[in-house]
Amino acid sequence: MHLFVLLPLLLILLLQWQFAPLASAISAQFPHIVAAMILLTATLASLMRQWHWLYSLSLLGSHYYVVQQALQRPLTDPATAALSFTLPLLFTVLMLLLQLQQKPQLLTPRGVLLLLLMLLVPPLLLLLPLADWLALLPLPAAFFQPVSAQFLLSWGQLWWVAVIAACWLGLLNFYAANSQRWGQFAAWLAVMLFYLLIQQPQMSGWMTLAASLSLLLSLASQMLQLAYIDELTQLPQRRALLNHLSRLGRRSAVTMLDVDHFKKFNDTYGHDVGDQVLKLLGSLLGSERGLSAYRYGGEEFTLVFRHNNKDTLAEKLEQVRAKVAEYPLVIRQQTRPQDSKQGKQQRGNTPGSKTVHVTISLGCAIRNPGETTEQLLKRADEALYSAKKAGRNRVAFAR
């Protein structure tokens, strides 16, 4: 869950209700502050070569521009009312498009097209006779009724916003979405909240500010993820391990573990299948309780324990070793037929998959008084070496 991306929204609402003088001092600088925040986030994203963030930031910017240009009039004006009905719908469609599709590289024809779409489509609405078109729609009058005198969002809008928010949240959770997707959801929610609170002064500025801050937070979280999390195994990597080791307590232990005969495994089944093994190992180790697992590099992993009880350690490590050794790895047939006709003929005739097992060796070192983490890691590595020498698929403790 990346619900922290909603923090700017909550803080801004709190600021408005509890610290009104500060809020009005900030809002006096709108729209400059809002534009600066969008530009700052876009600059950071570009510096980090995360170009695909520019799509949602452009959409946010162009939406804000249209709101500034055409939604500052009373909603009793039919053209303004029609725009306030259509613009959130268009914003939602474009945000969902960004959310659902694989984002292309920016400097490709598809990338440039997508960027132009995000920048130009919202302002295009200003040129269309929206009020005339809406009058032709066979929708019941209740659909356009405002929810209340305070909340001018119509019942129809409230319905679709609620349904989309619920489905979107469900999908984000179901697919364990990354922080960028959560950031886009938070940005969308902030913009929708603007339409709900459209009567309040400066709401478009506040909510666009909240949306861009959510995108900034999710960008920062993605960068941290890239710096600390290994993409293949989804375990924290060596940099995170060194960080952990730098604040390791006196009562602690470190285990180095390594897949046995992994070179041979790669040679036999291919590097891709080898990657699948590391991925699986990552998820097995990551779900173990009472330890912190890291990918040290290659096919080596490190487990850090916050205690130095040798019996408990031996029991736990033996459990891990056995779990990996007993886990059945299903390897799918690698050589696919070139054409589909041949494939149809082959289907069912060839053995489609095969089950294999891998084993790991583990070397554990319990921290000695006054020992540095480098010495501790070195002893764990030596213990691993002795486990390998003693025949592999076993746990060895350092002396």
Ligand SMILES: Nc1nc2c(ncn2[C@@H]2O[C@H](COP(=O)(O)OP(=O)(O)OP(=O)(O)O)[C@@H](O)[C@H]2O)c(=O)[nH]1
């Ligand atoms: N598939 C895959 N293989 C990797 C990765 N990182 C390292 N390897 C392979 O891991 C193998 C490590 O081989 P060795 O260090 O010789 O060790 P081993 O074959 O496991 O033998 P022992 O450790 O002595 O049991 C090499 O073939 C590397 O190419 C990776 O990310 N993916």
